[in-house]
Amino acid sequence: MAKVLYEKDIQQEVLKNKKIAVVGYGSQGHAHALNLHESGYDVVVGLRAGKSQKKAEEDGFTVKSVADAVNEADVVMVLLPDEQQTQVYNESIKDNLKAGNAIAFAHGFNIHFSQIVPPEDVDVFLVAPKGPGHLVRRTYQEGAGVPALYGIYQDVSGNAKELALAYAQGIGAARAGVLETSFQEETETDLFGEQAVLCGGVTSLIKAGFETLTEAGYQPEVAYFECLHEMKLIVDLLYEGGLENMRYSISDTAQWGDFVSGPKVIDEGTKARMKEILTDVQTGKFAKGWILENQANRPQFNAINAKENSHPIEKVGRELRELMPFVKQPLQNKQIKQK
Ligand code: NAD
Ligand code: MG
Ligand code: MG
Ligand code: MG
Ligand code: MG
Ligand code: MG
Secondary structure, eight states, X not given: XXXXXXXXXXXXXXXXXXXXXXXXXXXXXXXXXXXXXXXTOEEEXXXXXXXXXXXXXXXXXXXXXXXXXXXXXXXXXXXXXXHHHHHHIIIIIGGGOOTTOEEEESSOHHHHTTSSOOOTTSEEEEEEESSOHHHHHHHHHXXXXXXXXXXXXXXXXXOXXXXXXXXXXXXXXXXXXXXEOOXXXXXXXXXXXXXXXXXHHHHHHHXXXXXXXXXXXXXXXXXXXXXXXXXXHHHHHHHHHHHHHHHHHSOHHHHHHHHHHHHHHSOHHHXXXXXXXXXXXXXXXXXXXXXXXXXXXXXXXXXXXXXXXXXXXXXXXHHHXXXXXXXXXXXXXXXXXXO
């Protein structure tokens, strides 16, 4: 079994006298900066002027330009959107890194796909929380944490692993467990997981179920509750105790339906297509398409996004959620507005 590390396994001294620049103050950035600060570390936030800057200042941080923050820091964590990182790296980070500094990422995309080529005299590591930034923050405040992967791309100081682990502990991840990976494994599994299962898989499954029911004449409200709203209740059971726990809680009728119909929905053909998706991730084909899409100012991304947001499930969902104010936590409201 892979070795999972916890707080008792980690030494923090290596990071204690270092200045950490958190570059970006979005979903991950705000969580890393606040958690590190409350764990006793010296944090400066690097940003361009804008909404995030105001928020970071309200949270009590000194905010500097990316160049200035990197210049005064020993450890630089890059928490910009992946598709912006290369440009900001070239313009503001590269020339301000000094020999012996460390540069770190929460996702391996730009290092693994050679969009960022770091200098040879700095440590390069990865601390990738396996959860959304707002949960990295919330669980830390609750005394818990979101598990994280760590990986080393370049170890110049001889301490890169210790640095990565101390950093992971600083954001609270070692309360939940920290697991070693490589930039390659993190990048490929993260991209595959979000495409085939977590984001792409789940949204397509929900939409197909909703469309099947409404096209058969059932009320969209009923189809919404059945295919989307209940998803969270089922996922909570999976999260707490795996498939067995979920199946224990549902009726035996539902469990029998799960056994006979699940494999008809997700069959060998689906798995073969998942393998194609994985191949496109591994060969860099997906990465190349996404990099080019950004260079073209996202024509396809924007068109698909507009179409998706007007799907009937979204319309009925907005109406129903208005009537269930308890569904929308204040945090989620804020996140949706910020988008
Ligand atoms: P985000 O979009 O929420 O936040 C990005 C931040 O960067 C914002 O504060 C924005 O103002 C700032 N920014 C954008 N362009 C900038 C520029 N040109 N100059 C200066 N600042 C700029 O991003 P995020 O979702 O937190 O993702 C950050 C990293 O974390 C990515 O590598 C991502 O893959 C990784 N990650 C994210 C999550 C998640 O929960 N969202 C989970 C795991 C890993
Ligand atoms: Mg520096
Ligand atoms: Mg992920
Ligand atoms: Mg991802
Ligand atoms: Mg039911
Ligand atoms: Mg049961």
